[in-house]
Amino acid sequence: MVPSVAAFYEFVLKGRKRLGYRVQMDTTTTNVAETDAELPGALLELQNHxxxxxxxxxVLLRVENNGFTYIDTHDYVALDDDRVGIRxxxxxxxxxxxVITELSNDSLRANFRDLRTSFREETDRRPAGGVIxxxxxxxxxxxxxxxxxALERVPGVTGEPAPPTLEGEIKDGRIQETQSRTNTPKRVITLVSFLVLLIVAQLAVFLRSNSGAPLDCATGHVTIYGSTAFKPIVTEAADAYRDVCAGASFxxxxxxxxEGVAVLDDHGRAGDKGEFIAFSDGRKADGxxxxxxxxxxFFLFALAVNPDAxxxxxxxxxxxxxxxxxxxxxxxxxxxxxxIRLITRHRGSGTRAAFKERVLGATVEAPPTVDVCPHDSGREPFVCEVGxxxxxxxxxxxxxxxxxxxEAGAAAATEGVVTVRIDDHPPTVTEADAHLYPFWQTEYAYTTGExxxxxxxxxxxxxxxxxxxxxxxxxxxLRPCAELADPASCQPVRAGPS
Incomplete structure (x- = not known):
C-alpha cells in the first residue's frame, strides 16, 4: 500500500501536466549606490527607436515543463485559432x-515566430502595463x-515596479511559479531515504521469489517483416524488450x-502457426x-537532398x-x-506509396533512366531506384x-544530407498535425488474425x-497513435488555416 500511495502522489497528483516559470532577474539599470566611476556604461544608454x-x-523569464508528461500545443487553454499560449x-x-536568450532544444526555435508584445491601458481593476x-x-x-x-516605466508612475504576473492555464494540469534551489529540500531527502529503505526491503523479497520477469513478459520467437523506414525503430524496441524479457527472440x-504484408499473407494462407508481424507505411492492399x-x-517522412543542390x-x-x-x-x-538526380524507392515500398499519396497526388512520376544508381554521370540528370x-x-x-x-528522423541523422522544407514548413509532428506539412503516413502493424x-x-x-x-x-x-485525439485513425485532427 505504501509504494502505491507514493506512486499515486508522485505521478498522478504531482506528475500531471505542469508548466513552471520563474523570474530570474528583474532589476532597474540605474545605480542604487554612489560610485566614483561610471560603471553602468551602456546600461544607462538603452534606447527605443x-x-x-x-x-x-x-527582466529575465524562464518557462519550463517541470511536469511528468509532454505538453502539446492543444494543452494550452486558448481558442484553436489563438496562437498565444501564455501572457x-x-x-x-x-x-x-x-529576445529569446536560451532554448533547451533547437527544435523549439521555429515556435517563436509568433512572439509578440502589446500594451493595456489603465482600467478600474488594473493599472496600465505591457504584455509579452x-x-x-x-x-x-x-x-x-x-x-x-527590456521595459520602460509608464510616465507618471513612481516607486519600485510591481513584479510581472502570468496569465494562462494548462488543460489537466497547472502553471506555477518555481524556485531555484541550490540545496535539496529536507522533505525530499526524507522521502528519498524512506523510499530507499522500502526498495531495499522489496529487493530482499524479490530475491527470495522464484521469478524476476516483468508481468507482461513473454517468451518465444517472432519474425518481423515490412517497412525499411521503420526498421531502425522496431529493432531498437526489440532490443529494449529483450533487455527485460530474456526469453524473447526476434x-x-x-x-x-x-513485400512484408504479402509475405505475412502467404504465411496465413499456408496455415503457418509461427508468430509473425508486418509493419507497413500505410494500409495493406486489398485482397x-x-x-x-x-x-x-503517426509517421513522418522528409525529402532529402545532397548539399550540392x-x-x-x-x-x-x-x-x-x-x-x-x-x-x-x-x-x-x-x-x-x-x-537533378532522383533516387526513388522500388514499387511496393510503403514510403514510396506515402510519397505518391501525400505529395505527388495525381502527378505521374518520370520512369527510371538507369538500372543502377551511379555516383555521377557528368552533367546528365537521371532517375534510379533503390530497395x-x-x-x-x-x-x-x-x-x-x-x-x-x-523517414524524417533517419534523414536528419544522415551525414551529407539536408532535409527539405515543403512550402516553408519543416518535417515536424507539430507542422503535420496542423495540416501544414503534407508528407506523413500512419504506421500499421499487421498480424494474421488476433x-x-x-x-x-x-x-x-x-x-x-x-x-x-x-x-x-x-x-x-514520431508520435504514438495512443497520444492522438483519435487513436483509431491516427491522423491530424485539427483543421489548418482556411
Missing part, C-alpha cells in the same frame, strides 16, 4: 524589446526557454511494406482479409514538376547549376545533385505502443 529610456529595467503582464511598465505574448510551445519533459525583456526480414492491422504511430525549401508544385521530369536542373528552382531507406539516404549523400525521401493475449506478438505490440517502445517512437520524432 532612438529615444533614451529614462527608467529602464531588465506575462508588467504593471506600470511597457515592453520595449524582447508567448506562443503555444510544445515542450518535452524538462524542456525550457528563456525570454529577456528475426528481421524488412525489405519493404508491400488480404485475414490480416488485422493496428495503427502504431543549394536548396533548403521547395514548393509542392516544384516537387511535383521535378518528379514529373519537367525540371531537371536545380538552377530552375533557385539552386545551383547542378543536374531500402538506408541505401537511398546513403546514395543521396554520395551523389551530387541527388534528391530522395525517407494474436493470443499471452503470445510474444501481443506482448511486444503492447510494449511498442504503451511502454518503453512509445518513448523510442518519440525519440525518433
Amino acid at each position: 532612438g529615444v533614451p529610456l529614462k527608467h529602464a529595467s531588465l 506575462f503582464f508588467f504593471p506600470n511598465r511597457k515592453v520595449v524589446g524582447t 505574448e508567448l506562443p503555444k510551445v510544445p515542450m518535452n519533459r524538462n524542456a525550457h526557454y528563456k525570454v529577456l525583456a 528475426a528481421f526480414t524488412m525489405e519493404g511494406s508491400g 488480404m482479409p485475414a490480416l488485422l492491422g493496428r495503427p502504431i504511430s 543549394g536548396v533548403r525549401d521547395l514548393s509542392l508544385a516544384q516537387v511535383r514538376d521535378i518528379y514529373a521530369g519537367k525540371i531537371t536542373n536545380w538552377k530552375a528552382v533557385g539552386g545551383n547549376d547542378v543536374p 531500402d531507406t538506408e541505401k537511398l539516404l546513403a546514395t543521396v549523400a554520395d551523389t551530387s545533385g541527388a534528391l530522395g525521401y525517407g 494474436p493470443a493475449a499471452r503470445s510474444l506478438t501481443a506482448s511486444f505490440l503492447r510494449f511498442l505502443t504503451t511502454q518503453t517502445g512509445a518513448d523510442i517512437l518519440r525519440s525518433h520524432g
